Amino acid sequence: xxxxxxxxxxxxxxxxxxxxxxxxxxxxxxxxxxxxxxxxxxxxxxxxxxxxxxxxxxxxxxxxxxxxxxxxxxxxxxxxxxxxxxxxxxxxxxxxxxxxxxxxxxxxxxxxxxxxxxxxxxxxxxxxxxxxxxxxxxxxxxxxxxxxxxxxxxxxxxxxxxxxxxxxxxxxxxxxxxxxxxxxxxxxxxxxxxxxxxxxxxxxxxxxxxxxxxxxxxxxxxxxxxxxxxxxxxxxxxxxxxxxxxxxxxxxxxxxxxxxxxxxxxxxxxxxxxxxxxxxxxxxxxxxxxxxxxxxxxxxxxx
Numbered sequence: 001x002x003x004x005x006x007x008x009x010x011x012x013x014x015x016x017x018x019x020x021x022x023x024x025x026x027x028x029x030x031x032x033x034x035x036x037x038x039x040x041x042x043x044x045x046x047x048x049x050x051x052x053x054x055x056x057x058x059x060x061x062x063x064x065x066x067x068x069x070x071x072x073x074x075x076x077x078x079x080x081x082x083x084x085x086x087x088x089x090x091x092x093x094x095x096x097x098x099x100x101x102x103x104x105x106x107x108x109x110x111x112x113x114x115x116x117x118x119x120x121x122x123x124x125x126x127x128x129x130x131x132x133x134x135x136x137x138x139x140x141x142x143x144x145x146x147x148x149x150x151x152x153x154x155x156x157x158x159x160x161x162x163x164x165x166x167x168x169x170x171x172x173x174x175x176x177x178x179x180x181x182x183x184x185x186x187x188x189x190x191x192x193x194x195x196x197x198x199x200x201x202x203x204x205x206x207x208x209x210x211x212x213x214x215x216x217x218x219x220x221x222x223x224x225x226x227x228x229x230x231x232x233x234x235x236x237x238x239x240x241x242x243x244x245x246x247x248x249x250x251x252x253x254x255x256x257x258x259x260x261x262x263x264x265x266x267x268x269x270x271x272x273x274x275x276x277x278x279x280x281x282x283x284x285x286x287x288x289x290x291x292x293x294x295x296x297x298x299x300x301x302x303x
Contacts, residue, residue: 010045041065
């Protein structure tokens, strides 16, 4: 069974000025992130504006990622959906494309009970050929995976990991203590919780900022792994700067895309109905990158 660890970023989905899927730009972005030294990547997730993708676009994205990576590291396909049938249809595309695992959050909007969530994941695990990563993101799903639910799901053979993105360290630490010996627990929001999560027993993190941070994110993870806490704290402080002036700007992931372009990587506009950042917002992102020592003050805004 696939084993995951380390820095596993979620990548954005580049669109062109007419909001069409830009596969060549996506492959450039994927290659840049792979060259940073990450340990895996997620495509077609929340960061990738999965809600905005048609089924053919999703399949093209999965295929482009798997081909570009070429087996150098695991490719995780975002396959969340409102029904088991929907999730399994996406999982089949991930299999056909050559992806290595699927990431699935509880269905949004419906507000299922925990027993229904359990049924949902059990059916997905039975029906999917690929290993399954649970995704707890209550802010977007509308419900939170209960500790007892994850505890039961961790015994399913297909379930290999949990991405815990509740922003609640108490929840994260309880998950690690309860299921960490059976499945791999990854933290979200590495800019804020990375050091605490890794020292508490998380095997890594899955985040949106690593493609902007570049090698800095991998250096941070390596410092923690080596026990160099002085360096890890220094890097965590720099990374945390992005939260105040980066993730609070515009509607996610518009600021991430601007940050990528400022760092010389394909970003492109977000898809409707998300608005592109205006001039003042773009400048705020630029200043955040400067404060995080990722961008030099003399570098000017792109056209």
